[in-house]
Amino acid sequence: MPHGAVADPDEGQVDQLYAETRQLRLQGFLLFLVSDVVLFSSFIFAYLYLRNTLPAWPPPGINRLDVGFAAFNSVVLFGSGVTMHYALESWKHGKFARYANFLIATIVLGAAFLAGQGYEYTNLYMREHVSWSGSGAFGASFFTLTGMHGFHVFVGVCYLTVLLLQSCAGVYTKEKYFGLTAGTLYWHFVDVIWVVLFSIFYLI
């Protein structure tokens, strides 16, 4: 406690309450992520089913997706997972400047991934004439799944920005930082979902 500060008689009680509810909040957040896994899984299995019902994939008239650019964009997103991990580690070790730098890097990389996805969509639509509604199962499944993932990344970028502002405002301490843990879990989840989407759309 800083010199001259007045002891809060309820502090011990607050700490105990935090410790008790932290585990519950963590379990609740993990359940939310599991529900998101179910959502993505249903769309992924629908995509795999549609893909296997067609004699050729991609369907005639549609070129293969650009694997090189997708690999580049994937590395951008996976890199943001690493910076997010180190942001949380820095916070745990009380290194605020390092934490802020890593978190800002994560936000920038997340936004760069979204920009890359926008570039890829534009390219597909303008040059390849592939669209959500006009390209059959291929366009519908590709844009639905990657769009849903992109929306999650967008929400994550907003979420991390809020976390950065909150931590600058002193909402979290070295001992109480569940929001940052949840943010890191969410961001890793978004990364891991992209591993699956990248594999099924570009690699197989």
Place this chain on the structure above:
Amino acid sequence: MDFAVLERSVAVVGGVLVAFVSAYALYKDWKTPGLDNQVFKVMLFLLAVGAVLATLAGLGVLGNFPKAA
């Protein structure tokens, strides 16, 4: 330099870097207890796998090949 070569080169170099750093982070966190840390370990492992896949895709080893008609 051709843009396609540049993006593949960045994918390879970045992929190796990300795979190495996530594997190292996993190694360092291996003995940390707690539910959240167990989930982080699984996710770091999958992140490393994803980075390896992106590297192989950048190298042209993996890629989407058209299904035979």
